[in-house]
Amino acid sequence: MAHSRRNFLKAFSTVSGGLIIGFDWAANKAFASEVIKTEAAALNFNAFLSIASDGIVSITSPNPEIGQGIKTAFPVIVAEELDVDWANVKVLQADLSPAFDRQLTGGSGAIKHSWERLRKAGATARQMLIEAAANKWQVEARTCETSKGWVSHSSGKKLSYGELAEAASKLAPPTEVTLKPVDSFKLIGGFIKGVDNPSVLTGKPLYGIDLKKEGMYLAQLIRPTAFGMKLKSFDASEAEKMPGITQVVAVGNRVAVLGKSTWQIMQARKKINIEWEKDGNLESSSDHDKLFKEYLDDTSKAQLQRKDGDVEKAFKEAAKIVEAEYQCPFLPHSPMEPMNFYADVRADSVVLAGPTQTPGRARASVSKLTGIPEDKITVELTKMGGGFGRRLDDGYAIEAAEISKATGKPVKLIWTREDDMTGGYYRPAVRYRFKAALDKAGNITGYYSKGVGINTGNPMRQDNFPAGAIENLLIESYDHKSTITTGPWRAPITNFLAYAEQSFLDEVAKTAGKDPIKMRLELIDKVVKNPVGKITYEPERFRVVMQTAADKAGWGKKKGVYQGFSVYFSHNSYVAQIAEMEKKKGQPVLTKVYAVTDCGIVINQSGAQNQIYGAITDGLSHAMYGKLTFKNGEPLEKNYDTYRVIKMPEVPQVEAHFIDNGIDPTGLGEPALPPLGGAVANAIAATTGKRLYSQPFNMADDKVESYL
Amino acid sequence: MAIVKLKINGKAYESDVDPEMPLLWYLREEIELVGTKYGCGIAQCGACTVHMNGTAVRSCVLPVSSADGAEITTIEGLSEKGDHPLQKAWDELDVPQCGYCQAGQIMTAASLLKDNPKPSLEDIELAMGNNICRCGTYHRIREAVKLAAEKMN
Ligand code: FES
Ligand code: FES
Numbered sequence: 013m014a015h016s017r018r019n020f021l022k023a024f025s026t027v028s029g030g031l032i033i034g035f036d037w038a039a040n041k042a043f044a045s046e047v048i049k050t051e052a053a054a055l056n057f058n059a060f061l062s063i064a065s066d067g068i069v070s071i072t073s074p075n076p077e078i079g080q081g082i083k084t085a086f087p088v089i090v091a092e093e094l095d096v097d098w099a100n101v102k103v104l105q106a107d108l109s110p111a112f113d114r115q116l117t118g119g120s121g122a123i124k125h126s127w128e129r130l131r132k133a134g135a136t137a138r139q140m141l142i143e144a145a146a147n148k149w150q151v152e153a154r155t156c157e158t159s160k161g162w163v164s165h166s167s168g169k170k171l172s173y174g175e176l177a178e179a180a181s182k183l184a185p186p187t188e189v190t191l192k193p194v195d196s197f198k199l200i201g202g203f204i205k206g207v208d209n210p211s212v213l214t215g216k217p218l219y220g221i222d223l224k225k226e227g228m229y230l231a232q233l234i235r236p237t238a239f240g241m242k243l244k245s246f247d248a249s250e251a252e253k254m255p256g257i258t259q260v261v262a263v264g265n266r267v268a269v270l271g272k273s274t275w276q277i278m279q280a281r282k283k284i285n286i287e288w289e290k291d292g293n294l295e296s297s298s299d300h301d302k303l304f305k306e307y308l309d310d311t312s313k314a315q316l317q318r319k320d321g322d323v324e325k326a327f328k329e330a331a332k333i334v335e336a337e338y339q340c341p342f343l344p345h346s347p348m349e350p351m352n353f354y355a356d357v358r359a360d361s362v363v364l365a366g367p368t369q370t371p372g373r374a375r376a377s378v379s380k381l382t383g384i385p386e387d388k389i390t391v392e393l394t395k396m397g398g399g400f401g402r403r404l405d406d407g408y409a410i411e412a413a414e415i416s417k418a419t420g421k422p423v424k425l426i427w428t429r430e431d432d433m434t435g436g437y438y439r440p441a442v443r444y445r446f447k448a449a450l451d452k453a454g455n456i457t458g459y460y461s462k463g464v465g466i467n468t469g470n471p472m473r474q475d476n477f478p479a480g481a482i483e484n485l486l487i488e489s490y491d492h493k494s495t496i497t498t499g500p501w502r503a504p505i506t507n508f509l510a511y512a513e514q515s516f517l518d519e520v521a522k523t524a525g526k527d528p529i530k531m532r533l534e535l536i537d538k539v540v541k542n543p544v545g546k547i548t549y550e551p552e553r554f555r556v557v558m559q560t561a562a563d564k565a566g567w568g569k570k571k572g573v574y575q576g577f578s579v580y581f582s583h584n585s586y587v588a589q590i591a592e593m594e595k596k597k598g599q600p601v602l603t604k605v606y607a608v609t610d611c612g613i614v615i616n617q618s619g620a621q622n623q624i625y626g627a628i629t630d631g632l633s634h635a636m637y638g639k640l641t642f643k644n645g646e647p648l649e650k651n652y653d654t655y656r657v658i659k660m661p662e663v664p665q666v667e668a669h670f671i672d673n674g675i676d677p678t679g680l681g682e683p684a685l686p687p688l689g690g691a692v693a694n695a696i697a698a699t700t701g702k703r704l705y706s707q708p709f710n711m712a713d714d715k716v717e718s719y720l
Numbered sequence: 721m722a723i724v725k726l727k728i729n730g731k732a733y734e735s736d737v738d739p740e741m742p743l744l745w746y747l748r749e750e751i752e753l754v755g756t757k758y759g760c761g762i763a764q765c766g767a768c769t770v771h772m773n774g775t776a777v778r779s780c781v782l783p784v785s786s787a788d789g790a791e792i793t794t795i796e797g798l799s800e801k802g803d804h805p806l807q808k809a810w811d812e813l814d815v816p817q818c819g820y821c822q823a824g825q826i827m828t829a830a831s832l833l834k835d836n837p838k839p840s841l842e843d844i845e846l847a848m849g850n851n852i853c854r855c856g857t858y859h860r861i862r863e864a865v866k867l868a869a870e871k872m873n
Contacts, residue, residue: 078818079817079818079819079820205814206814206816212823213811213822214802215794215796221758224752273750275738347818348759349757350759397820398817429759625858625859626855626856628856629856629859652759652765653764657852660845660851660861
């Protein structure tokens with residue numbers, strides 16, 4: 013369970029006398045470090061590393077943990093530079109606090125931002141401990157060494173960090189520190205288990221949904237049955253008489269049911285008669301299908317995203333033209349723990365608690381709602397049962413505050429699974445059109461793509477590969493405004509765009525009579541020699557993951573194995589994947605996926621592999637089965653009986669490799685997801701000759717299900 | 721309302737509750753054992769799996785009255801010190817990502833190993849094949865069940 017701020021400060025004072033370093037954990041501003049002697053001073057810093065006299069090192073993790081392993085990875089980096097035994101490190105979860113500048117999790121960006129700061133924090137403390145020992149022994153600091161929480165001298169003298177902590181805390185921190193050479197890392201790159209495992213595996217209360225506070229009421233919200241509807245009136249007279257039901261109130265466009273037990277609230281919900289009325293467009297998936305085609309054809313509905321050379325001319329002079337369209341549906345995030353949040357809105361303060369990737373945003377919104385200043389609002393962070401982007405939203409935290417405000421009671425709002433799937437904030441539906449012009453030799457001379465999305469913003473990544481490799485290129489988009497709400501979903505945009513692009517490039521290679529990997533490598537050569545326009549990626553790193561994947565999987569060398577290739581750059585990391593299918597008794601089966609990732613230095617082998625397995629499984633699940641269908645604004649799939657999620661017997665083997673290049677680490681929570689759909693679609697095309705132009709694959713071709 | 725008697729993790733409980741209330745909500749809200757999780761409420765995900773008289777059941781659809789007189793084991797009672805071979809294997813192979821589904825996964829696996837101490841890969845996939853892990857920890861769950869079986873034999 014998260015520590016309250018008071019507990020946090022208490023924890024702080026119990027180690028007074030030990031060495032405490034405050035450091036900038038996640039923000040972009042310059043590193044700051046100093047020995048902290050008072051609580052007031054502590055608040056100026058972004059995270060804490062403290063060494064108690066018994067040698068236990070405590071590291072406070074300010075960033076929310078959603079299952080991506082940050083609560084383990086960050087402290088590992090500090091512990092490496094500090095040179096301490098991992099068994100003596102304790103990790104604490106911080107609540108939202110002015111002590112920290114940037115407490116959020118998202119965009120696979122945390123490690124990239126914090127790498128150097130975390131290292132410096134550990135190295136600074138280590139240097140101060142060495143200095144304390146050197147002073148004591150009257151020797152020169154450079155003649156001392158550290159190992160596993162001890163400082164030793166060539167004469168054989170030894171002191172533990174715990175013994176030195178007090179003396180070290182009285183020293184001025186060094187202005188310059190030396191970091192370990194990357195190739196001497198002992199802890200980083202090892203197999204390190206999640207710090208929360210013991211609590212998770214024994215069922216300890218950890219998550220927002222487990223939270224219980226004195227005097228707390230439970231609440232659920234009944235939302236409009238469809239996007240484009242609003243509340244007209246309701247009659248709760250029967251429900252209010254039901255056992256355990258405290259109150260039924262309208263909250264904005266919704267009806268809140270308050271009570272003492274979830275089950276009783278669920279029963280009462282069924283007894284409330286609600287009239288909804290139309291408030292906007294009631295859209296159906298079939299409308300979107302029509303709109304997509306219309307907008308793709310309509311040249312006036314296009315926003316320019318990038319233009320290189322003269323595409324029109326390239327297509328006019330082309331020897332061959334390849335053209336294809338790809339479509340993806342709306343998706344809910346459906347993390348296993350449904351949305352929930354606790355709020356207690358009092359006269360002049362608010363207590364908030366729950367699972368959120370953006371606690372600062374929740375606080376700001378609740379401050380706006382209640383008119384209570386932010387410094388009178390506390391936010392306790394709980395562990396999250398998955399996020400996938402869903403908990404970047406602050407909507408459910410605001411809802412909890414609205415209910416608390418309306419009823420004057422402390423409430424924990426819980427969404428049912430049905431509320432969760434029908435509650436909006438979806439991965440938007442998009443349709444893409446691609447066109448490539450080829451010359452006689454099969455070189456790509458022109459490239460056009462247009463994406464049309466529904467509340468998508470820009471569905472293109474116009475400066476990503478293959479942009480930079482093609483002389484004449486035009487990228488445009490169009491956004492349809494809808495009543496259906498959308499939000500970021502693990503690897504926003506690229507979670508589908510990558511499949512479309514990588515499938516298309518496969519088709520282009522086929523038409524050009526080229527091997528798909530060789531063709532991409534040729535394009536990379538062009539970027540290296542003569543890049544066209546702005547690019548966001550490093551072509552050499554692209555090349556290495558492609559070649560390594562080809563080597564690891566024995567590309568084109570295996571008998572009876574059909575392979576599909578895909579490669580993508582996102583969140584500053586590069587991932588190449590090869591999906592393999594075999595025919596078993598004549599029946600195609602997806603047997604294996606190779607993933608070669610360049611995310612720079614791997615901090616935790618275990619956590620990194622988990623992210624690869626997880627992203628591939630997630631990618632496959634949604635490419636195969638994921639679809640949220642709308643009829644007159646109503647989402648039709650409401651729970652896991654109709655919204656299918658992949659299960660154990662359906663997952664292929666995964667072999668995860670990482671490029672060991674010593675480059676500073678980059679994101680890993682998302683990058684392995686985008687390439688998966690393309691690798692599988694291309695493997696299916698290699699095996700059956702059939703190309704899949706829309707997700708989910710099992711609806712594009714019902715045979716596909718039997719491939720897993 | 722009705723009086724229901726249950727034995728949960730070796731402890732006797734007697735409560736006056738709605739007999740239709742699913743065991744899941746009884747566990748989570750009446751006696752505050754929150755290790756058993758709500759994921760779907762319609763027996764589709766397995767997050768709520770507990771043992772009733774030694775067999776894995778989905779507590780989200782099991783009326784508490786149907787468990788009257790039965791012995792219930794939850795993740796909190798699987799072992800005294802969190803050292804059941806499955807819990808150890810899960811930690812050793814670092815299975816959890818977000819961790820939310822894992823109590824249900826472990827309780828399902830525990831029931832499998834009780835009936836079938838040496839499961840084949842197919843046995844494991846069949847028994848574990850209806851538990852959803854949204855984070856995609858299936859590869860390691862499969863290995864961890866194997867490892868736990870080895871530890872027990
Ligand atoms: S909550 Fe019981 S099976 Fe999903
Ligand atoms: S570990 Fe997150 S749902 Fe299984």
